[in-house]
Amino acid sequence: MSYLKKTLIILANIFMFGACTGDNDLEKDLEKPTISVNYTDGFPQGCSELQRGNTYTFRAQVTDNVALAAYSLNLHHNFDHHTHDDQGAVCDLEQIKTAVNPLVYLENFQINEEDVKVYEIQIEVTIPDDIDTGDYHCAYSVTDQTGWQSRTSIDIKIVE
Amino acid sequence: MYFKILSIWFFSLCSIAMAQHAPENIKGVVLNAKTLQPIEGATIMGKGLFAISSKTGTFVLTNPNKDNCVFTVSHMSYAPETIHVTDNLEDNNIKILLNEKINTLAEINLYGKTEQRKAMEHPMVATLVSKTFLENNRENSLMQTLEKIPGVSTINIGSGQSKPVIRGLGFNRVVVIQNGVKHEAQQWGNDHGLEIDQYGVEEVSIIKGPASLMYGSDAIAGVVDIKQAKTPAKHSFGGEVNLLGESNNDLLGISAGVKSRKEHWFYTGRLTYRDYGDYKVPTDKINYENYIFELHDNNLRNTAGKEADASISLGYIKNNISTETTFSNVNAKNGFFANAHGLEVRNSSIDYDSDNRDVDLPYHKVNHFKITNNTKIKLNKHTLLMDVGFQNNAREEHSEPVPHGYMPTPEDSQERTFLKNTYSLNIKDDFDINPQNHFVTGINLEHQQNNIGGWGFLIPEYQRTTVGAFAYHQLEINHNLHLMSGLRYDFGLMKTKAYYDWFQSSVTNNDGSTSQVYLQRSLDKTLDFSNFSGAIGLSYIHGKTSYKINFGKSFRMPLANELASDGVNYHMYRYERGNLNLQPESSYQVDVEFNHTNQWFQLNISPFVNYFDNYIYLNPTPYYEGVLQIYEYTQAKVFRFGGEVKAETTLFKKLNLQASAEYVYSRQTSGDKKGFTLPFSPPLSGLFTASYQFKDLSVITQPQLSVDYKITATQKEIVPPEEETEGYQVMNLSWFANLHLVKGNQPVKLKAKINNVFDTKYFNHTSFYRLIDVPEAGRNFSISLTIPI
Numbered sequence: 001m002s003y004l005k006k007t008l009i010i011l012a013n014i015f016m017f018g019a020c021t022g023d024n025d026l027e028k029d030l031e032k033p034t035i036s037v038n039y040t041d042g043f044p045q046g047c048s049e050l051q052r053g054n055t056y057t058f059r060a061q062v063t064d065n066v067a068l069a070a071y072s073l074n075l076h077h078n079f080d081h082h083t084h085d086d087q088g089a090v091c092d093l094e095q096i097k098t099a100v101n102p103l104v105y106l107e108n109f110q111i112n113e114e115d116v117k118v119y120e121i122q123i124e125v126t127i128p129d130d131i132d133t134g135d136y137h138c139a140y141s142v143t144d145q146t147g148w149q150s151r152t153s154i155d156i157k158i159v160e
Numbered sequence: 161m162y163f164k165i166l167s168i169w170f171f172s173l174c175s176i177a178m179a180q181h182a183p184e185n186i187k188g189v190v191l192n193a194k195t196l197q198p199i200e201g202a203t204i205m206g207k208g209l210f211a212i213s214s215k216t217g218t219f220v221l222t223n224p225n226k227d228n229c230v231f232t233v234s235h236m237s238y239a240p241e242t243i244h245v246t247d248n249l250e251d252n253n254i255k256i257l258l259n260e261k262i263n264t265l266a267e268i269n270l271y272g273k274t275e276q277r278k279a280m281e282h283p284m285v286a287t288l289v290s291k292t293f294l295e296n297n298r299e300n301s302l303m304q305t306l307e308k309i310p311g312v313s314t315i316n317i318g319s320g321q322s323k324p325v326i327r328g329l330g331f332n333r334v335v336v337i338q339n340g341v342k343h344e345a346q347q348w349g350n351d352h353g354l355e356i357d358q359y360g361v362e363e364v365s366i367i368k369g370p371a372s373l374m375y376g377s378d379a380i381a382g383v384v385d386i387k388q389a390k391t392p393a394k395h396s397f398g399g400e401v402n403l404l405g406e407s408n409n410d411l412l413g414i415s416a417g418v419k420s421r422k423e424h425w426f427y428t429g430r431l432t433y434r435d436y437g438d439y440k441v442p443t444d445k446i447n448y449e450n451y452i453f454e455l456h457d458n459n460l461r462n463t464a465g466k467e468a469d470a471s472i473s474l475g476y477i478k479n480n481i482s483t484e485t486t487f488s489n490v491n492a493k494n495g496f497f498a499n500a501h502g503l504e505v506r507n508s509s510i511d512y513d514s515d516n517r518d519v520d521l522p523y524h525k526v527n528h529f530k531i532t533n534n535t536k537i538k539l540n541k542h543t544l545l546m547d548v549g550f551q552n553n554a555r556e557e558h559s560e561p562v563p564h565g566y567m568p569t570p571e572d573s574q575e576r577t578f579l580k581n582t583y584s585l586n587i588k589d590d591f592d593i594n595p596q597n598h599f600v601t602g603i604n605l606e607h608q609q610n611n612i613g614g615w616g617f618l619i620p621e622y623q624r625t626t627v628g629a630f631a632y633h634q635l636e637i638n639h640n641l642h643l644m645s646g647l648r649y650d651f652g653l654m655k656t657k658a659y660y661d662w663f664q665s666s667v668t669n670n671d672g673s674t675s676q677v678y679l680q681r682s683l684d685k686t687l688d689f690s691n692f693s694g695a696i697g698l699s700y701i702h703g704k705t706s707y708k709i710n711f712g713k714s715f716r717m718p719l720a721n722e723l724a725s726d727g728v729n730y731h732m733y734r735y736e737r738g739n740l741n742l743q744p745e746s747s748y749q750v751d752v753e754f755n756h757t758n759q760w761f762q763l764n765i766s767p768f769v770n771y772f773d774n775y776i777y778l779n780p781t782p783y784y785e786g787v788l789q790i791y792e793y794t795q796a797k798v799f800r801f802g803g804e805v806k807a808e809t810t811l812f813k814k815l816n817l818q819a820s821a822e823y824v825y826s827r828q829t830s831g832d833k834k835g836f837t838l839p840f841s842p843p844l845s846g847l848f849t850a851s852y853q854f855k856d857l858s859v860i861t862q863p864q865l866s867v868d869y870k871i872t873a874t875q876k877e878i879v880p881p882e883e884e885t886e887g888y889q890v891m892n893l894s895w896f897a898n899l900h901l902v903k904g905n906q907p908v909k910l911k912a913k914i915n916n917v918f919d920t921k922y923f924n925h926t927s928f929y930r931l932i933d934v935p936e937a938g939r940n941f942s943i944s945l946t947i948p949i
Contacts, residue, residue, distance in 0.1 A: 028835050030878065069782030080562065080569075086451050099563065104666075106565055108784030141787065147780035147832070147880040149789050 206231030283697025370714030
């Protein structure tokens with residue numbers, strides 16, 4: 001049985017060796033950034049109506065525990081009711097219809113200053129005069145330096 | 161070669177009941193002297209007389225010599241009897257009682273070694289999985305069945321699909337071998353199953369560690385080697401029908417297999433069909449990124465599916481040659497959870513809840529056709545093995561056509577198709593130089609062509625050709641000490657094909673203007689890779705204890721998607737960018753195995769330490785392409801260690817207790833995610849099993865009750881975009897028994913099982929659906945019957 005004991009000691013040592021060489025006490029960022037339009041200036045709010053030809057400032061509040069990196073805004077039609085938002089309120093959707101000339105807005109922006117932990121997204125968008133009116137979808141997303149991402153989306157309408 | 165005299169005595173006690181006069185025909189019955197059970201297949205031979213006893217042990221000899229009738233009754237497992245029939249037989253029914261053969265061996269030296277001994281001597285750390293284990297633990301897919309083995313886990317999607325993970329590594333880092341040929345499905349993807357009919361599987365060998373030396377590229381984390389079915393015995397016919405019913409997903413399954421052999425020719429055949437509904441989870445709503453999905457009747461909507469498999473093999477065996485050709489086809493259709501497919505939250509006008517058995521969009525269809533030939537020729541001290549394979553892997557993914565970004569609404573639901581043809585050839589020469597020296601050389605050739613279709617782009621079309629040559633040497637230093645060393649060289653050529661979007665996207669030029677272009681997603685490129693790999697290992701057997709140590713370098717060639725993808729992965733809702741500068745991944749590993757078996761208990765400990773100098777990792781970057789986060793293939797140094805412990809004991813010859821634990825630690829030690837673990841890291845877990853063997857009860861024999869208790873720790877080791885997964889405890893109960901329904905026939909095997917007895921709601925960190933917060937399946941009652949034919 002002495003053999004057995006010896007072996008167990010050797011194996012235990014291998015495990016120990018592994019355990020000790022492990023964590024080099026790196027501060028790991030395990031937190032996602034946050035994103036919200038649920039404040040007074042947040043825009044758009046759920047079910048809001050946007051008029052063609054007008055210019056709006058899209059505003060959302062983003063935060064992170066370490067450093068924010070980039071964000072994006074996505075406006076696309078929801079004529080087929082394929083998606084619904086996560087704002088809680090249920091908007092009255094119009095009839096399902098086929099898109100002819102829908103608005104597509106896909107842009108991303110970088111936060112170039114270092115170590116920004118709180119930031120307000122402000123993006124000016126002019127709604128063209130010639131696009132289809134109807135149900136639209138507004139989706140924000142934000143990343144932090146580590147590569148974590150958060151998203152939020154809002155149901156809106158574009159009207160004449 | 162040493163050879164000593166082998167002497168065998170047969171002891172037999174004769175007890176013959178026979179009597180006086182010889183009639184026209186002699187009828188009789190052959191019985192086991194001890195149990196009085198009929199003996200089938202006993203040969204009754206005399207001068208001009210021949211019969212074989214039936215299932216009920218009866219036989220008839222026609223026109224015997226009335227004056228002097230002598231015949232011999234013999235059977236492989238019994239001592240032969242010689243019967244004299246005189247003319248004063250009272251009735252013409254003879255009862256012949258045979259005694260089981262008792263062999264006394266004075267001294268014996270065997271040429272061959274048992275498989276168990278060979279496995280002990282082989283320095284590579286491998287686990288053999290028997291047919292009994294597979295039968296007793298059978299779950300919905302082969303990999304879920306094998307998950308009970310410490311160190312093996314799975315990445316699951318839905319109820320019927322899972323892919324192997326060995327010590328935390330999966331996808332293309334684990335090779336699956338069937339009939340000697342590398343099984344090619346769509347290993348790289350999250351939501352592709354194994355495409356193997358688990359009912360045809362008899363024996364599996366699992367190598368938990370780098371095994372490129374023998375299995376080539378991709379065997380960097382381990383191998384699941386599905387062994388060829390055993391050649392049936394001469395002049396035999398057998399088969400079985402398996403029936404399975406499950407309550408959780410209303411599954412009905414049937415599988416029927418036959419195998420038979422004449423003198424030299426043999427064949428096997430199997431048909432399997434399974435049909436199942438949506439599976440149930442112990443929750444009525446699912447919360448994903450603040451979206452809430454209500455579930456109808458706890459059904460995970462649209463996860464129903466069906467599977468139909470067929471296989472047939474034909475073989476010939478004579479003297480030193482054996483050859484077997486196998487044709488198999490696996491066909492399946494599965495739905496995917498409808499509300500968050502591709503991690504994007506969706507509404508749909510499809511009424512998913514009207515029927516829990518229909519498969520609506522999104523779903524996939526796969527068909528895997530395979531032909532393999534395995535030929536073995538023994539020439540003196542050489543054994544030549546040749547495996548030839550052709551595989552056609554066709555997969556279609558369908559989802560609702562919706563516009564996305566600049567992509568307009570596609571015309572149909574065909575999101576993606578993959579059509580992959582793979583040709584394989586392996587030649588191996590096993591050379592027994594002398595009993596102490598064993599030398600194996602071999603080459604592996606593989607050519608693969610992947611074609612794509614559909615409106616969604618994920619990986620480009622490609623052609624891949626690989627050639628590998630290896631040699632290894634097994635040396636018996638002394639009876640208990642064995643050394644193995646080997647080297648391998650591989651060369652691979654990868655040709656990717658250019659791909660352009662079928663729709664135009666708006667691009668901002670340098671001067672600030674915008675233009676509409678068909679974006680290029682992959683390049684026309686020819687890349688080549690080469691690599692040396694090798695292994696050296698030592699095994700030492702000391703009485704009831706065996707020790708193994710193995711050091712190996714393994715490698716993996718980068719895949720087409722890792723090299724050349726450049727586009728939106730709608731499946732995962734992200735932008736994936738390949739990297740043409742990726743080098744073959746290489747991994748160095750030390751494996752140790754310690755095993756002690758005595759009459760009271762068995763203990764097995766298998767730790768490992770592993771280092772990757774360039775692990776290929778899909779890194780989530782902080783940047784965007786359009787509005788999707790960019791994930792980029794990069795290479796990072798990775799350090800890992802871990803291992804498994806397993807202990808087993810049997811008390812009072814009736815109660816079997818098993819306990820096992822597994823753990824893996826991974827760290828990226830360079831690159832953007834330095835300090836983070838790897839994706840899909842399995843948490844620390846333990847499995848306790850207690851089985852109790854009850855007494856036989858009339859026609860019910862070997863009734864056994866078994867309880868499994870799995871304890872899994874919280875997984876805090878995560879990397880974006882994963883979430884921490886809480887620990888959980890799950891209990892399963894099974895009951896096995898043999899039912900002797902028809903006397904003289906083989907018994908029907910019954911298994912009744914309850915999975916997740918307490919309907920616990922828990923999350924599996926390595927499940928694809930974990931990313932969208934879908935819990936694992938709820939309580940499931942299943943019953944299966946194996947009926948011999």
